[in-house]
Amino acid sequence: MTAWLQVGLLVLALALVHVPLGDWMARVFTAERHWRVEKLAYRLVGVDADAEQRWPTYLRSVLAFSLVGVLLLFSLQRLQALLPLSNGMAPVEPSSAWNTAVSFVTNTNWQGYAGESTMGHLVQMAGLAVQNFVSAAVGLAVLVALVRGFVRRGTDRLGNAWVDTTRAVVRLLLPLAVVATVVLVLGGVVQNLRSGTDVTTLGGGSQFVPGGPVASQEAIKELGTNGGGFFNANSAHPFEGPSAWVSLFQVFLLLLIPFSLPRTFGRMVGDRTQGLAILGVMGLLAAISVSLLSGFQAGALPEGQETRFGGPLSALFAAATTLTSTGAVNSMHDSYSPLGGMVTLFNMMLGEVAPGGVGSGLYGMLVLAVVAVFVAGLMVGRTPEYLGKKLGRREMTLASLYILTTPAIVLVGTAVAVAVPAGQAGMLNDGPHGLSEVLYAFTSAGNNNGSAFAGLIAGTTFYNTALGLAMVLGRFVPIVLVLALAGRLAAQGKAPATAGTLPTHRPLFAGLLTAVVLVVVGLTYFPVLALGPLAEGLS
Known part of the structure; x- marks a missing residue:
């Protein structure tokens, strides 16, 4: 009964936001006027916001933007010991710094390190969290360019990559992330600039408990279908996922934009039924995945699962995170039954299109x-x-x-x-x-x-x-x-x-x-x- 209630609440919440959010995203990428803050950003980087680009130019803009992101993030990690708020962390080893820089710029957020013992607060905020925003924005920009390809006739122009990525961040991701951060803080997710606190354990010993700006990174980690955790245990950590309802809210966040984008697609091509058809396929594939994974895990040992969440919510989270390009986890997929683990693998092998990552899924x-x-x-x-x-x-x-x-x-x-x-x-x-x-x-x-x-x-x-x-x-x-x-x-x-x-x-x-x-x-x-x-x- 609990499992059905969780799924029902999730579906209801996604249905309620599907139309307004989908319509808003369509207006974001079709509006003719630029906001003042956007104009300032264009002047700072020397971009003509009213000049549209051919697809090779659009591509070069995306690649150049991403390359700069890799170089900046790699440099932040290698210079970490010299930066403020480093919490005494050493420079990240070169191969790990390369892997992490590429990972966050490509919206992968694969982590071969433990965040609380490797990354200082400034690198987490100015490096990793920033890339969570802009990598998701790049995915949205590429999607919008493809939709314009279907809509436009007899032209070689697809829009402006700099405008599309800027609008995705300023008008969509930032406002949603602020609201999500407030909700997560209210739910008990940590948000501070402390390196940590020494506490006395129940056994009378002493333990160092790390702190940091967790909720703000957690919000965009899920909204941008990024997945990189502030802590090594990711969303299973009590500072990232303090309760079952917060974990369910995180599932809602990572599905929020991808399941609303078919509505955006329908509005932009002038036929909402086209978006409904795509949404129906995404929903069917997601329902099959959740059903299979829940069934395979129903009789499995609870090894690798947080007892605070239980098996059904762990299976729902695992299905959602692998059906999207998120990668966040609240349980250990290696501990799943062999067939349960195969479902998480197959979800990714589908190309993560049900509903997939922000932009990339659609x-x-x-x-x-x-x-x-x-x-x-x-x-x-x-x-x-x-x-x-x-x-x-x-x-x-x-x-x-x-x-x-x-x-x-x-x-x-x-x-x-x-x-x-x-x-x-x-x-x-x-x-x-x-x-x-x-x-x-x-x-x-x-x-x-x-x-x-x-x-x-x-x-x-x-x-x-x-x-x-x-x-x-x-x-x-x-x-x-x-x-x-x-x-x-x-x-x-x-x-x-x-x-x-x-x-x-x-x-x-x-x-x-x-x-x-x-x-x-x-x-x-x-x-x-x-x-x-x-x-x-x-x-």
């Missing part, structure tokens, strides 16, 4: 929708069209490369890691479970999720470097393909609908899109799943 689903329309076109023998745009050879080449990129990163990375001595040295387990742990790490990195399976010593030079490369490729190669696709679509006119046009707002298309998502992923990853979690679960 643009991934739209690429899969393009593939679904193409498959339907092959069935009836006519040129496929989606939202009035014809899908020819070049468009399908870009969509196909998008689908193949992440599996190639994940499978090649996993194969190399289990084959070379440096990768084997980090494996604490052998057999199917050891393979699952390595596979989970590269799946998490390649899909920009950031959650960890544990049981793997990932803080070595080999894994810091390899997983860092997986994060970079998994983030920016798809972005290149999405923006190139957006440019191709925007250059077209609009094909008139005919009797042979496939309606993409009806249940038939939603079912076809669901099948494409599951079949594409199943055919790609089934062999390695059979060798890892499936073999362990059936043994």
Whole structure:
């Protein structure tokens, strides 16, 4: 009964905010006027906010912005000992600093370190938390550029990347984060600038309890589907997740924007039913995942789960965090049953499109929708069209490369890691479970999720470097393909609908899109799943 109540409250809350938040985001990215604070930001960086960009220029802006973010965050970590509010922390080791910088800039937030014993408050606030905002904003900007590709006709302009990212931060992420921070503080999440406090334990001993600006980072960690925790235990830590209702509120935060974006999509393309069809597919896939994971965990031992939360809330959190690109955890996924762990893996292997990360989930689903329309076109023998745009050879080449990129990163990375001595040295387990742990790490990195399976010593030079490369490729190669696709679509006119046009707002298309998502992923990853979690679960 508790599990059903939690899911019911979550669905009700998401339904209540879906329309107003979705409509607001549509207005944010279609408004013609700039706010004063935004104009000031544009002047400071020398950007002409009224100049629209072709897709290669839009892409260069995104890449340049992200590269600067990596360099700044890497420098903050390496110079940490010289900075105020360092709490006596030493400079972060180079390979770990590289991995962390790439991780937070790519919205992955994979952490091969313990936050409370590695990062000072200034690095947490000015480095990690800032990237939580801007990496999410980059995902939204790329999504908006793709939607404009469907909407615009006969143009090579997709908007302005600097304007889109600035508006995403100023008009959306910052206001929501302020409200969420207040709620989290009221719920008992820590928010201060203290290094920590010495307390007397129940046994009469002394223990140092760390403090810090936790609630403010926790808010954007979930809202931006980032996932990087202030503490090593992430949302299972009592200072990050002090109670069950706070943990459920965090699930709401990480689903808030991704489940509202289909409404934004429908408003921007001028057909709200298109957004409803996408939302229906996302909701169906999410419901299947939560049901399977809850069922597999119902009879499992409660090892690795916080007793304050219980099994149902742990399973709901695990499903939500791997269906999005969040990576936050309130339980240890390595302690799940083999089939339960396989569900969390499969959620990420879906490409995190149900509903996926902020921006990235919806643009991934739209690429899969393009593939679904193409498959339907092959069935009836006519040129496929989606939202009035014809899908020819070049468009399908870009969509196909998008689908193949992440599996190639994940499978090649996993194969190399289990084959070379440096990768084997980090494996604490052998057999199917050891393979699952390595596979989970590269799946998490390649899909920009950031959650960890544990049981793997990932803080070595080999894994810091390899997983860092997986994060970079998994983030920016798809972005290149999405923006190139957006440019191709925007250059077209609009094909008139005919009797042979496939309606993409009806249940038939939603079912076809669901099948494409599951079949594409199943055919790609089934062999390695059979060798890892499936073999362990059936043994």
